Amino acid sequence: xxxxxxxxxxxxxxxxxxxxxGVSRATASRVLRGASNVSxxxxxxxxxxxxxxxxxxxxxxxxxxxxxxDSVGFLVAESEDRMFSDPYFLGILRGAQAEIGAANLQLVxxxxxxxADTQQFQVYAAGGHVDGVLLISLHGDDELPRHLESLGVxxxxxxxxxxxxxxxxxxxxxxxxxxxxxxxxxxxRGARRIATITGPQDMGxxxxxxxxxxxxxxxxxxxxxxxxxxxxxxxxGAAAMERLLAADPELDAVFAASDLMAVGALxxxxxxxxxxxxxxxxxxxxxxxxxxxxxxxxxxxxxxIDQLGRTMARVLLARLNGAEAERRTVLPTELVRRASA
Amino acid sequence: xxxxxxxxxxxxxxxxxxxxxGVSRATASRVLRGASNVSxxxxxxxxxxxxxxxxxxxxxxxxxxxxxxDSVGFLVAESEDRMFSDPYFLGILRGAQAEIGAANLQLVxxxxxxxADTQQFQVYAAGGHVDGVLLISLHGDDELPRHLESLGVxxxxxxxxxxxxxxxxxxxxxxxxxxxxxxxxxxxRGARRIATITGPQDMGxxxxxxxxxxxxxxxxxxxxxxxxxxxxxxxxGAAAMERLLAADPELDAVFAASDLMAVGALxxxxxxxxxxxxxxxxxxxxxxxxxxxxxxxxxxxxxxIDQLGRTMARVLLARLNGAEAERRTVLPTELVRRASA
DNA sequence: ATGAAAGCGCTAACAA
DNA sequence: TTGTTAGCGCTTTCAT
Numbered sequence: 001x002x003x004x005x006x007x008x009x010x011x012x013x014x015x016x017x018x019x020x021x022g023v024s025r026a027t028a029s030r031v032l033r034g035a036s037n038v039s040x041x042x043x044x045x046x047x048x049x050x051x052x053x054x055x056x057x058x059x060x061x062x063x064x065x066x067x068x069x070d071s072v073g074f075l076v077a078e079s080e081d082r083m084f085s086d087p088y089f090l091g092i093l094r095g096a097q098a099e100i101g102a103a104n105l106q107l108v109x110x111x112x113x114x115x116a117d118t119q120q121f122q123v124y125a126a127g128g129h130v131d132g133v134l135l136i137s138l139h140g141d142d143e144l145p146r147h148l149e150s151l152g153v154x155x156x157x158x159x160x161x162x163x164x165x166x167x168x169x170x171x172x173x174x175x176x177x178x179x180x181x182x183x184x185x186x187x188x189r190g191a192r193r194i195a196t197i198t199g200p201q202d203m204g205x206x207x208x209x210x211x212x213x214x215x216x217x218x219x220x221x222x223x224x225x226x227x228x229x230x231x232x233x234x235x236x237g238a239a240a241m242e243r244l245l246a247a248d249p250e251l252d253a254v255f256a257a258s259d260l261m262a263v264g265a266l267x268x269x270x271x272x273x274x275x276x277x278x279x280x281x282x283x284x285x286x287x288x289x290x291x292x293x294x295x296x297x298x299x300x301x302x303x304x305i306d307q308l309g310r311t312m313a314r315v316l317l318a319r320l321n322g323a324e325a326e327r328r329t330v331l332p333t334e335l336v337r338r339a340s341a
Numbered sequence: 342x343x344x345x346x347x348x349x350x351x352x353x354x355x356x357x358x359x360x361x362x363g364v365s366r367a368t369a370s371r372v373l374r375g376a377s378n379v380s381x382x383x384x385x386x387x388x389x390x391x392x393x394x395x396x397x398x399x400x401x402x403x404x405x406x407x408x409x410x411d412s413v414g415f416l417v418a419e420s421e422d423r424m425f426s427d428p429y430f431l432g433i434l435r436g437a438q439a440e441i442g443a444a445n446l447q448l449v450x451x452x453x454x455x456x457a458d459t460q461q462f463q464v465y466a467a468g469g470h471v472d473g474v475l476l477i478s479l480h481g482d483d484e485l486p487r488h489l490e491s492l493g494v495x496x497x498x499x500x501x502x503x504x505x506x507x508x509x510x511x512x513x514x515x516x517x518x519x520x521x522x523x524x525x526x527x528x529x530r531g532a533r534r535i536a537t538i539t540g541p542q543d544m545g546x547x548x549x550x551x552x553x554x555x556x557x558x559x560x561x562x563x564x565x566x567x568x569x570x571x572x573x574x575x576x577x578g579a580a581a582m583e584r585l586l587a588a589d590p591e592l593d594a595v596f597a598a599s600d601l602m603a604v605g606a607l608x609x610x611x612x613x614x615x616x617x618x619x620x621x622x623x624x625x626x627x628x629x630x631x632x633x634x635x636x637x638x639x640x641x642x643x644x645x646i647d648q649l650g651r652t653m654a655r656v657l658l659a660r661l662n663g664a665e666a667e668r669r670t671v672l673p674t675e676l677v678r679r680a681s682a
Numbered sequence: 683a684t685g686a687a688a689g690c691g692c693t694a695a696c697a698a
Numbered sequence: 699t700t701g702t703t704a705g706c707g708c709t710t711t712c713a714t
Contacts, residue, residue: 011469014567015692030694037699055467060404061691063708069401074450084435087426094425108463108472109415109450127397128352129447234634256583265632270636290427293575293604295611295636300713354707365685370709379683402707405690 012053020053020196021045032057038098071106072316073133075121077144079113083137086260087288088305089299092158095309096134103317105131110119118144126151132316135159140202154319156312160204160328167301169319171329172174173303175205178333179212182255182283182301185335187220191253191281195226197240197265209285210259226251230261237264252280253341260266262298266340296339304331353394361394362386363412373398394602412447413657414471416462418485419478420454423574426627427601429646430477436650438476444658446472459485467492473657474530481543497653497658501669502544510660512653512670514644516546519674520553521625523596523642526676528561530596532622536567538581538606550598550626567592571602578605586613593621594682600625601633603639607681622682637680645672 018028023042030038030047032055049055063069074096076083083089093109100107108130112118125133125148132154137146141162148155149168157170184262186194196213199206210227217224228240237256243262244251256262262284267277274280276296284291287302311329318325361367364383370388371379373396390396404410415423415437424430434450441448449471453459466474466489473495476486482503489496490509498511527535537554540547551568558565567588571577578597582605585592597603603625607617615621617637625632628643652670659666 011467014693015691025692026694026701026703030358030700033693039699043701053465054467056470058405058468058691059470060401060410061706062693064399064405064691065693066708071449084431085428087431090425090428090431092452094452097450101451106452108412109438109448110476111433123395123397126352126395127399129397129400144430148703155551164420227707234630267634268634288577290631290634293631294634295607295608355709356707364709367686367710368684371684374709378683383683399707402690403709405692406709407706408690 001274010049011058012055013058014055017046017053019047020049033052050301069129069131070104071108071130072174072313072320073110073121073125073130074136075133075143076109076111076136077118077139077142078111078137082231086232087290088137088286088303091288092309092312095306095311096313098308098324099310099313099317100187101286103313105317111146122147122151125153130182131320132156134312134316139200152314156316156319158312159167160208162202162204162207167327169327170324171308171315171331172204173308173331174333175208176212176215178285178301178303179209179255179257180216180331181212181335182209182285183216184220185215185283185299185337186253186255186281187216187222189221189253189277189281192222193225193248193251194222194253194255195228195244195248195251197230197237197244197254197256197261199230199232199261201208201229202285206257211246213255225253228256230264232260233297234260234267236262237261238268239264241268243263253282254280255283255285257285259286259288259298259300262300262340263290263294266294266296267296277339277341283341287336291336292338293299294340299338299341302334302336303335307331350445352399352417353391353396355396358387358390358394358396363389367577375395382403401452410470410472411415411445412449412471413441413465413654413661414449414451414462414474415477417450417452417477418459418480418483419452419525423572426503427573428631429627429644432629433653435476436647437654438650439647440651440654440658444654446658446680447549453485462496463488463492466494472604472661473497475653475657479544480541487521492634495657496658497657499649499653501549503543503545503548508668510656510668512649512656512672513545514649514672516549517553517556519593519626519642519644520550520596520598521557522549522553522674522676523626524557525561526624526640526678526682527596527622528557528563530594530618530622530682532594534566534589535594535596536569536585536589536592538569538571538578538585538595538597538602540571540573540602547598554596563625566594571598571605573601575601575605575608577612578602578611581607582606582609594623595621596624596626598626600627600629600635600639600641604631604635605640607635607637618680618682624682628677632677633679635681640679640682641677643675643677648672 018025144156198210228243230236230240284298284300291298291300359366539551569581571581625639625641632639632641657667
């Protein structure tokens with residue numbers, strides 16, 4: 001009744017492993033999944049058989065019955081090229097992959113550049129192809145995370161939704177404190193006309209860093225400086241710097257809400273003959289690798305980018321396991337002093 | 342005999358769609374997969390039913406029978422942090438994802454930092470969890486691609502294996518021509534003592550760019566300049582530049598085999614009081630975004646990074662479809678003139 | 683052109 | 699603790 005030895009070239013199945021170990025498929029399955037109620041001897045036999053046959057579970061078969069996909073989606077909801085030139089995203093990806101991989105799940109990478117893409121992803125996710133999703137780069141009040149959740153797909157955001165209190169799960173760095181740290185550094189070195197290049201105001205990070213800037217100014221009894229919105233890119237930072245200079249030619253410091261924008265600002269400042277930091281001090285945000293390479297090297301606010309990705313993954317994993325998870329996790333930032341301020 | 346209407350809240354299955362369309366599961370399946378032998382009316386009915394129920398195929402069930410995973414692995418075989426600060430990788434990823442996504446396959450992202458990781462990935466891939474693998478950043482004569490192929494997993498490399506002629510599939514940019522272009526540009530502007538910071542010599546890209554440099558020098562009747570090996574990183578470029586200066590204080594030009602290394606070189610040159618390009622001209626390689634941001638902006642050799650990723654994916658897709666595919670695809674490079682040379 | 687039926691490899695009751 | 703037994707949702711012969 002026991003099936004004959006399977007051909008050696010075919011991929012081993014549970015059936016074969018069980019037969020070789022002299023137990024039933026059920027027992028073999030239990031052993032391989034680490035269930036507790038198995039005898040020592042059965043366990044050893046199965047493990048060895050599996051080893052010898054280099055057995056790997058067929059995930060499709062498993063998924064079919066468990067109704068879990070054993071994979072999570074990493075969705076970049078960004079239509080612009082920006083994300084692909086921003087090392088920030090790569091950092092998040094690395095962190096997330098490390099945790100997801102360690103949990104033995106797959107990370108399925110997806111990009112939704114258009115509304116059609118987004119729609120397609122929703123269908124895909126709703127179809128049970130992923131157990132949860134890690135959502136990167138949320139703009140405005142994108143309904144995507146809420147849709148995903150209502151479709152039964154646990155989702156964790158990077159950043160925070162614009163309107164709070166939705167019960168969405170999100171992981172963010174402390175942009176408010178970060179904005180303050182940057183501005184305080186400028187204040188501490190004696191700057192008095194402090195301008196800022198903000199991030200997109202349709203993103204929590206953009207809003208919060210600006211709010212931090214304002215708080216710091218107010219706390220120091222300083223008036224608000226010139227404010228221009230940027231888009232987190234180098235070109236955007238440069239354009240914003242031009243406008244800042246036009247708005248307040250006397251400014252003596254600039255807080256740029258991203259390193260990339262700070263680099264753009266540095267370029268413009270250089271062209272205009274302003275010395276950094278002597279004439280104008282500059283502080284960036286992120287501490288991605290270009291910060292240290294800029295001329296002069298950028299004083300900046302470091303975000304724990306890798307940790308952001310890891311934390312997102314951990315929160316999602318916790319949810320998938322039915323464990324408690326923080327709705328909103330905020331990671332600390334830190335000022336990194338270099339030459340630009 | 343027809344099953345009763347399924348509960349509306351459950352995910353629709355083929356069974357339900359078929360019932361609603363008044364056909365058998367087999368016919369519904371044929372329609373949904375675009376098989377030809379179906380009547381007009383059956384097709385319409387099924388399509389509409391599927392639409393109404395927002396049916397999505399259960400990939401696990403499909404995979405179980407077709408024995409295809411409908412997904413491809415994107416494996417970064419790199420133990421160092423380097424790759425995560427190099428925009429190059431992100432470009433490849435984007436390109437690959439675009440093609441893979443368009444073909445309706447999933448891109449499963451993985452990192453193999455240690456030999457253990459690599460081993461695990463092999464088991465995973467051999468287990469039929471992916472239909473093919475896109476392999477990034479190959480060092481030395483890594484056996485991984487050959488193992489994967491011998492395990493029956495079609496693999497496509499970025500770059501070229503060190504020892505050619507293995508029948509491995511790879512997609513590369515024309516590093517030899519690129520090295521020549523860079524060096525020719527330096528020669529054309531009158532440089533005569535041209536040094537180079539090479540890429541890792543355990544990688545084809547590193548070797549080929551150096552070979553191109555030598556070819557150009559020889560063609561111009563110029564003697565070889567100082568040569569120091571770098572590791573594609575900024576820090577590595579800076580260290581190499583120091584050694585170059587020590588080896589030949591009179592050098593008047595440097596070809597750095599990556600933009601990141603060129604940036605490092607620029608820093609050192611600045612510290613040593615050498616003006617770029619007046620005292621020393623510099624040409625980089627890649628044309629990643631930092632090239633344009635460097636001070637001075639970097640003249641560099643552009644690789645079609647996005648296309649590299651896309652092409653890798655296309656080659657793999659072709660193989661998966663049993664179509665003919667080039668063993669080795671080489672994409673052209675192009676000199677981008679900016680201020681550093 | 684269509685349907686009936688047989689699994690794909692696995693997990694999870696349920697019995698023993 | 700272990701084995702028996704149903705399926706999970708789909709594709710695919712094989713008839714019709």
